Amino acid sequence: MPIVSVMAEDVFKALADPTRRRILDELAERDGQTLFEICTRLVTKHGLGLSRQAVSQHLAVLESAGLVLTRRQGRYKFHDLNTEPLEHIVTRWLKPDRPESTS
Amino acid sequence: MPIVSVMAEDVFKALADPTRRRILDELAERDGQTLFEICTRLVTKHGLGLSRQAVSQHLAVLESAGLVLTRRQGRYKFHDLNTEPLEHIVTRWLKPDRPESTS
DNA sequence: ACAATAGGCAAGTGGCGACTTGCCTATCAA
DNA sequence: TTGATAGGCAAGTCGCCACTTGCCTATTGT
Numbered sequence: 001m002p003i004v005s006v007m008a009e010d011v012f013k014a015l016a017d018p019t020r021r022r023i024l025d026e027l028a029e030r031d032g033q034t035l036f037e038i039c040t041r042l043v044t045k046h047g048l049g050l051s052r053q054a055v056s057q058h059l060a061v062l063e064s065a066g067l068v069l070t071r072r073q074g075r076y077k078f079h080d081l082n083t084e085p086l087e088h089i090v091t092r093w094l095k096p097d098r099p100e101s102t103s
Numbered sequence: 104m105p106i107v108s109v110m111a112e113d114v115f116k117a118l119a120d121p122t123r124r125r126i127l128d129e130l131a132e133r134d135g136q137t138l139f140e141i142c143t144r145l146v147t148k149h150g151l152g153l154s155r156q157a158v159s160q161h162l163a164v165l166e167s168a169g170l171v172l173t174r175r176q177g178r179y180k181f182h183d184l185n186t187e188p189l190e191h192i193v194t195r196w197l198k199p200d201r202p203e204s205t206s
Numbered sequence: 207a208c209a210a211t212a213g214g215c216a217a218g219t220g221g222c223g224a225c226t227t228g229c230c231t232a233t234c235a236a
Numbered sequence: 237t238t239g240a241t242a243g244g245c246a247a248g249t250c251g252c253c254a255c256t257t258g259c260c261t262a263t264t265g266t
Contacts, residue, residue, distance in 0.1 A: 009121060016119035017254080018112060027198050035213065054255055054265040057215075068206050075212050086193045093186050120224080138243065158226055159243075176231040178242050207266105214261075222253085231244075236237100 006066035008092075011085045014065035020058050022046055024067065027081035034076050035059065109169035111195075114188045117168035122160045124151055127170065136161065137179050162194035 014020055017040070027033065027040055031043070039055045042048045059079060061069040065101045069077050117123055122145070129144055130136065136144070142158045145151045162182060165171040169188045174181050 008124075012118050012124070013253095015115050019254085021111075021115070024196055036211090050254090051256065052213085053257085055144045055213095057254075077213070081196065083196050086196060090193050093127055093184065093189060094180075116223095123226085139241090153224090154226065155243085156227085156245095160224075180243070209264105209266090210260085211264075212262085215259085217254080217257090222251105224248080224249105224251085225246085227247090229245085232243075233264090234239105 006064075006085055008089050010065040011067065011089050012087075014067055015059050017058065019048065019050065019054075020062055022048070023055070023058055023062065024081060027068065027079060031080045032078040034078060043089065109167075109188055114170065115166040115193050117164050117170055120151065120161065120164075122157075123153065123165055125151070126158070126161055126165065127184060130171065130182060135181040137181060141182065155172050173196045 004025070022042060023038060026038055031047065035056055037051050038059070039050075042050065042055065059068060059070075063070060068078045068083055069082045093094075121190065125145060126141060129141055138155065138159055141162070142153075142155050145158065162171060162173075166173060166182075170185055172183045172185045174183070
């Protein structure tokens, strides 16, 4: 398990929003994008009309859920997808043993 | 795929609520429970204070998401867990091929 | 230094979702 | 038939969440 134990609550809430899932799709397709890159790609490719701050807040939610890792470099902040939290949340109901109810 | 194609949107939204995840835990532990059984178990075992209608509405959300299947028998309505929708939603980011963005 | 770029912070707004309340229908036992 | 049990329907309340708006800091190029 990771050092900062991310609650399953945060992961599920992060995945609840369709825009955040789009962002994960974008990062799955191309890792290491900046905020502005993600922003323009969401608008052009997916036709979503949202501001830069909206995407920034979505990224903050994804980061606190452990689904996105960030690395600063100068004035740029690159975002990487981290699928590790995804592998634990669903197996909770798929395998019949240990109903330990994490959240 | 199921006949009534359940949107991934519904599955994610259904999983966003902690009470609904508790209900899935309950059904994973014992299938075929009625509304009142689930209600009393949530109150006694998990200490949740919620009304019968609240649980009923949660079950409706889970059912429309395809995560819970129901069968009527007289005045009873039994609820069964269906993990089938869970197996598709996460693999969307786990495997790198086909970023077809279902929702 | 100055402007442009990349990003952050914080208050405010609107809408949706969780929950309650009240009443209604249906099935079963006496 | 009467009462009890199991569940459904609909309106209303309240809080949270997504999004905007405005302003601020930091880094880079000229």
